[in-house]
Amino acid sequence: MSLKLAVWDLDGTVIDSREMIQAAMVFAFEKSGFRTPDFDETRKIVGLSLKTAIEYMLPEADPNAIQRVYEDYKTGFVALRSNPDLKEPLYDGAIELLQDMVADGWLMGVATGKSRQGLSHILQMHDLEKYFDTHWCADDGPGKPHPHMVQKNMDELGCFAEQTVMIGDATFDMQMARAANVHALGVSWGFGKAEELIEAGAHDVHHDFAGLRKGLYAFGDKVTS
Numbered sequence: 484m485s486l487k488l489a490v491w492d493l494d495g496t497v498i499d500s501r502e503m504i505q506a507a508m509v510f511a512f513e514k515s516g517f518r519t520p521d522f523d524e525t526r527k528i529v530g531l532s533l534k535t536a537i538e539y540m541l542p543e544a545d546p547n548a549i550q551r552v553y554e555d556y557k558t559g560f561v562a563l564r565s566n567p568d569l570k571e572p573l574y575d576g577a578i579e580l581l582q583d584m585v586a587d588g589w590l591m592g593v594a595t596g597k598s599r600q601g602l603s604h605i606l607q608m609h610d611l612e613k614y615f616d617t618h619w620c621a622d623d624g625p626g627k628p629h630p631h632m633v634q635k636n637m638d639e640l641g642c643f644a645e646q647t648v649m650i651g652d653a654t655f656d657m658q659m660a661r662a663a664n665v666h667a668l669g670v671s672w673g674f675g676k677a678e679e680l681i682e683a684g685a686h687d688v689h690h691d692f693a694g695l696r697k698g699l700y701a702f703g704d705k706v707t708s
Contacts, residue, residue, distance in 0.1 A: 495673020576692030593618030
């Protein structure tokens with residue numbers, strides 16, 4: 484039986500973290516005395532490792548300033564989690580698709596720009612650990628769009644590129660997938676716009692979990708045929 488591996492991004496793909504990430508970014512920039520970014524600026528860097536994202540947003544800032552914003556973001560993110568008005572819910576349909584794919588014999592991995600601490604928190608908060616066979620994050624080596632995390636998922640689970648699909652909402656996810664020579668499925672409900680995902684290399688972009696399910700199972704049928 485042929486193996487089939489789905490590698491998942493989390494923020495903006497499985498978990499709706501848009502409000503939380505923007506609030507933490509505003510907190511960090513304000514605390515460090517920088518002009519606060521609007522959501523359109525923030526959404527374009529989601530998927531990168533945190534320090535790389537801040538460097539991208541503040542190209543003229545010196546290393547000390549970058550470090551301050553980095554630390555303030557981490558502090559603010561933890562503090563904001565205690566605000567009952569700010570949540571990181573699962574997208575409707577996410578858990579059902581994960582459950583069905585595991586039951587149908589898919590291997591499941593994670594490639595996220597989160598830190599290991601942030602990844603562990605979100606997996607525990609939503610009881611997601613049981614759905615994934617392996618997971619790789621920004622602390623484990625080169626971040627997106629470098630293919631490192633996708634390659635580590637494949638190496639860990641003994642899969643080849645032609646057996647692997649990457650699912651994500653950011654341009655960096657699609658670029659990472661293409662760099663790893665795996666199938667790239669974009670979703671339009673997170674941080675990236677459909678046209679941006681296509682331009683970044685997505686083979687297809689889906690607009691709801693019903694469409695994503697069809698796309699994934701079509702890929703899986705092709706792999707196992």
